[in-house]
Amino acid sequence: MRAGVVTLGILSLIVLSTLTLALAASETDGSANRVTCEYGEGVGQDAEDWSQYRADAGHSGYTASQLPSDLSMVWKYEGAVPDPAWTGVHTRMDFDYACEPVISGDVLYFGSSSDCKVYALDALTGEERWTFFTDAPVRLAPAALGDRVFVTSDDGCLYCLSADTGGLLWKKDPPADSYKLGNDRMVSNWPARGGVAIKDDVLYYGVGIWPTDEIYIYALDPADGSVIWVNNTCGNLFIGQPHTNSLAYSGISAQGYMTVAGDHVYVPTGRAVPAAFDIHTGELDYFFLEKYRELGGSRLFAAATADYDFFFATSGNTRYHDENIGKRHAIFDGESGLLFTTCEIDSQGLVFSTERDSMFYIDSTDRELKAHSLSNLLHEPSSEEGVFISPPIRTVKTPEPADTISMIMAGDTIIAGTENNKVMIMSGSANRDIRTLDVDGVPYGLAVASGNLYVSTDKGTIYCFGASTGDVTIVQSKPAVVDPYDADEAVVNAAKKIIEESGVTEGYCLDAGCGDGALSYELAKRTDLHIIAIDPDPAMVALAQEKLDAAGIYGTRVTVHCCNVSSADRYPNYFANLIISGRSVTGGANATDTGDVYHCLRPSGGVMAIGTPDSMEVTVRPELEGAGDWTHLYADAGSTACSDDQLVKGELGMLWWNDPGLDMPSRHGRGVGPLCKDGIMVSQGVDEIRAYDAYNGREIWRFSLKDIGKPYNQDNFNVGACITHGNMAIDGDTLYIRAGKVPTSYFRYTLALDLYTGNLLREYQVPKFPEADFDKCYVDEGYEAGCGMKDYGWGPFDWDYLPDYAYRPGSKWGYFSVDHGTIVGGIADTDYLVEGGSSDTHHLYTESKALFAMDADTGELKWMHRPEHSIRHNAIAIGAGAIYFVDRPTAREDRLGHWGEEHHPVGKLIALDSETGEMIWDKPKPEGWGTLMVLSTQRDALLVTYNSIRGYMPSEIGGRIALYRASDGELQWDKAVSVGYGINVSDDGVERPLAGDRMNSKGNQNYPYGSRPIILADRDMVFFEPYMFNLTTGEQLEIEFDRAYNCGAVAAAANMLTYRSATLGYVDMDNWQGRTKNWGGFRPACWLNTIPASGLVLIPQGVEDCDCSYLMQASVALEPKE
Structure with a gap:
């Protein structure tokens, strides 16, 4: 079929030909803080590992590792409930609904969107080995290679950590040190939501989600973070949007897991169809946003066979099929990007193996497991009728009435997670009995390594099922400490005074000079504030993170960044309903230069309360001079459709x-x-x-x-x-x-x-x-x-x-x-x-x-x-x-x-x-x-x-x-x-x-x-x-x-x-x-x-x-x- 593929390179690149690619020579230092070293002998990868999302860079979901015939629960880890970025019914992005597990050797790694941390657990017992704080939610699974673990964060960084200790080896920063409120969290203006994929010792990831702010797609050397290539022009394209004759300056987004197969790196673009980049140069080969205007989603799988490359992408939703939003997959030709067939794989979970020449999915229309030959997956009845999926070579009725949400395969065993909190285990080659496991939550994340099955749910729970041992270990993450600060009287009084003087108990708070985080803690206990705390002392920041994490409020209630108050221009204008300073409780109002953070204070009533309990300076920010109102459907009672706002202008x-x-x-x-x-x-x-x-x-x-x-x-x-x-x-x-x-x-x-x-x-x-x-x-x-x-x-x-x-x-x-x-x-x-x-x-x-x-x-x-x-x-x-x-x-x-x-x-x-x-x-x-x-x-x-x-x-x-x-x-x-x-x-x-x-x-x-x-x-x-x-x-x-x-x-x-x-x-x-x-x-x-x-x-x-x-x-x- 490869010889007959229609290539639309010229058509798709009329506008894209202006790409300028920054190669490794343009980024030899500065943005990546490196420790030059070769891969160590620590944690290795072999056939028993599940070293990245869905096992490999194509996300096939297949491993040759076998599961025992009689699975029992070995341990259960109760972690923080994930805090997804997108939850609306039409957002089509579920990449962070659960903490996807990755296993290398005897260690399981995952990232948390709740507390901004990377976790390493003992894969055999569930006990924590180490954790690592980032500055924002970790929404996508790490990837392991040699003695290293790589992970992206919404803080815009790619981190390279020691697999043994969690120590930072090097990191690559976002394009600029700038933060915004994104999805109700303080994140980089360029969150790194293009999840890591590693193939042939090259690491791929993406940074940025808003095309107008530029998108960066990277290929790096995982040894030291040096840039092999980067495409940073794929956000500024004059291209057709998802409606006929709708040209605009826009581009791609990077949200979901980077996917690699054949000669392409595929980037999930959020709600749209994937974009494909040349694996060798980083040149954008195609992005058919307008052509496939109704298709897309963050789920993406790809494979290369002897005859053709192809990728599976979410079919999205149409106005006629809302009941199947995001639960179908379309098949595309990887070389040209053209659609083979759509809406025929009516399932959210599928798995394939080029080694076994097979693909499986459970059809949501009849609840049957359907097996296909991968090499004969597609057939062309005639040129007029197009390409269709071949009939299945075998079908098996499954017992669960709910839709399949995830699926993987271990050897000959198929594992499927369902929307009704079940995990089904069945044979891929014989009509044997299907076993069902109950779990707490929807099992979005599945992995198999070293004879164990790992299941991760949207409740933050991770299970290990393996050969029966007779004992089950239940590990609770972060049992909350009642008072990690021992209730310092001055801090308690300051918190009470701030609440009394400001009247602010909801919204966002900036703790400018937080010290050990005690004041943030006391305010969090007494209010519903979401607090961003900053301090220039790395030791104090580490102490505050430790204590607030022990209290069970880190991330979703309080986040601490290492930052000078004088550098607070990195934070957005107007976001803080309240500004305080933990250091000012003992150091007085002069402990913080309020001029450096005033831009963060909300106009029309934002309050700054700085100082000791007995001498607190309170400032209320007035309305922005020149700001206007929009009080009726068309601005005013006269229907002018024009507000009197003088500030909105320029870019x-x-x-x-x-x-x-x-x-x-x-x-x-x-x-x-x-x-x-x-x-x-x-x-x-x-x-x-x-x-x-x-x-x-x-x-x-x-x-x-x-x-x-x-x-x-x-x-x-x-x-x-x-x-x-x-x-x-x-x-x-x-x-x-x-x-x-x-x-x-x-x-x-x-x-x-x-x-x-x-x-x-x-x-x-x-x-x-x-x-x-x-x-x-x-x-x-x-x-x-x-x-x-x-x-x-x-x-x-x-x-x-x-x-x-x-x-x-x-x-x-x-x-x-x-x-x-x-x-x-x-x-x-x-x-x-x-x-x-x-x-x-x-x-x-x-x-x-x-x-x-x-x-x-x-x-x-x-x-x-x-x-x-x-x-x-x-x-x-x-x-x-x-x-x-x-x-x-x-x-x-x-x-x-x-x-x-x-x-x-x-x-x-x-x-x-x-x-x-x-x-x-x-x-x-x-x-x-x-x-x-x-x-x-x-x-x-x-x-x-x-x-x-x-x-x-x-x-x-x-x-x-x-x-x-x-x-x-x-x-x-x-x-x-x-x-x-x-x-x-x-x-x-x-x-x-x-x-x-x-x-x-x-x-x-x-x-x-x-x-x-x-x-x-x-x-x-x-x-x-x-x-x-x-x-x-x-x-x-x-x-x-x-x-x-x-x-x-x-x-x-x-x-x-x-x-x-x-x-x-x-x-x-x-x-x-x-x-x-x-x-x-x-x-x-x-x-x-x-x-x-x-x-x-x-x-x-x-x-x-x-x-x-x-x-x-x-x-x-x-x-x-x-």
Whole structure:
């Protein structure tokens, strides 16, 4: 088959040909601290060893070592529960769910993501021989070679340790000494998550996970760490992203175990397909991110046979197969990178052996063990049908109902771990009885060495099973010491004083000059703080690590680094809710130069408490000068989509990232976007509201609201919040949410929550509509939805169910906003539902039949205004004591089942006093046009236009934009704009506008689609993608604006536009050159979840159910680099 392989080298390397490879000569000293020596005679490797992850560099999972026929537990080691980096259902990365064991000689090695240590256990007894501290979580298994053990850490380092003593022989540092909060831990800006693989006395590993910050793939000499080759250009590539025609500057990530077979080093890239590098030169041969947009994951196995090279990679998830997320494997040709076949190995665990010419896996569809010949694994029925996996040569039914999670093979014995905490042992060649072992936790890690089976689970437990000895040893790691510091009175009093003075008991703490760590310990006992402690004295650091580790809190609660306080610029800005100094308890406030750590203190309330208990200096950091807020869906009550943030500008850099685990509505549902004020970011999920610290990503509180996001949780491309407007707003210190305590009361209440605590303060019920006490309502599984079903017409759509009906008392809340102590609401027109294509719009109200105002403090109704016709939610803007809206008939052409029947009639443009509801001014026909309104109080400007974006309704296509003076309604200018929509004749013969055919600023007729208009008040501009106008005169300004594939709105700050352009894109408006800058590796949501506020660009995870294989699904905060 090798001779017939299709090679896509030229195609895949059009952009990649600019690679520059730094060879060993460029790194002869400096970054690797070396001890030059030959391999010793200590711990050797032979056929009985399991010296790296899954036995070898290809991770076959096979060893010739035999297991005894009767296995019994020999010992059980109870270690710390792993602290995985990624846990979300769609993250596809499970490389650190358990501590993978490696065995060399009579020693078992593993790394801990909880306490940042490398462990060596006696493989025969489970007793600890030695441990070694790194500065961050150890997420991937070590590798043993000769008398050495090699391991990577999230601190960015590769460590070479003595296999006998755990002493450091040499280490290779990350590209720079810089730390960030990543996955809720303090880690290097370049965590070393490309796990070690060793083949032919060459060591391979990877550093960095964010392409924009550069990725480093290394081949080293394991003797001294000298560089054979390094590829450090694979993160800065202009390549297609996981969506058609989505070019962006991005690249690979390194997350998972490096894998070696044939002429390639394969790098798992997180959620995407692997990248392949030439084993001899380090040149990137291929990375088909766009071509295989739905495939990928961190699991990767590879082999080279006489006929072909191939690799197995996780098939990922698709929107149609979420029930099998990450549990299938695709097979790729190793030489070309082309897919042989996908989704045919329906299992998460598989094992293969080139020596035995065999491959095995347990099919999750029928629970059968299937055996294949490796040399005849693939067959080609015809060139038209492609390549398929050959039929199995043998099948055996297995007894466990749960899916297989891991699998290895020892001689003729197959060992499989299952999701229901079982380990199955069976023959690979005969239909013998299958034995099952019970373990505590899911057995992700399996290994066999010297006749013993080792099992590692996600509970931190490691088992050794072997020939029966009659005795079982249970070893507990780190039995906690009650008080390793003997309760020093001065330190105890200082801890109490700090808590009393600061009031800070949660979040992140920096102990700047921690000494022996006693103060960190006392604070950890009394609070929920996560503490980063630093001290310049290596002896003190070692003592603090020992004592805090003995107390059982090292790593997940307190981590200690050897670092001068004067070097604290290595730590990120703003992360610390509290800064203290253990040395200052006895040395006074002058023991620490607080100027060196002040940048670490959180703005808007971070506290620094330094000194003795009797003389403690307390400093509270104020809000960042120039930082702005984002209090409504589109920034403010006027819907400008532009925060007043002055700090977000220039080039952006990473501040923090994490995997929040909040179940978000499907990205296609276009849910309600995040809000932020005073560094508190609020995000709305399917069943709850959560608040996060914008400066460090920590969850502050959560408030359960079942089904709050359900109307938007649709995978079909939904009109969503882009037509309903928002349901959350921040005013003062209060978060207001249009919701109810239970789903049946939704749209009838608004809740007021304390922004800082999430405590429920008040409830407000929608007032009764003057002429109706009851509405006829559609009820779906107890969830109240739209009314007036008799008018819908249904059209050509096939529905999965027919609605039930019920009469519910009272009105429903439609439009929602809050401004300066006044809640402005609308009574929803539940009889008017719009066309949503294949999405369900029964809960998505777009029009209100009355407006009202309530006092936010008392809930008292101030006034109610009933329009002559109807008020579209997007055509309402509030500010400067007034409410502006268009009163016009509803658009029948938008109505569900009535698309394209007639034109949308015009009405009136009206301004009401927000306090009294009295008319300020009104402009009769023909001024009552448009479907979208934006207000700038700073410029006394009221902008009227259309909401012609993807997911539009027919009435949204108008080709016009105009500006009125808000104070009196006088027209200032009126412009025609070319929206460039084409016409598509659908299957039912109806002509409908063709979405996505808009002109860009260069006249490109295929420009995807525009965004809402944005008023840039400080610049006296209006950005109406792809146009820019002078706000005062209406003059069109000459700009160039191009972005790649996008499905969301543009958001702005005073100096920057942010948006999706395949990945995250942004433009600094002081350096506008038409080129989008990218932050690669992830993507924003399909509407608006990228907001510039609090001096940052905040992007909470909002791409739920996305099958596109972007490298990560994460919440991210970026900061200006300058």
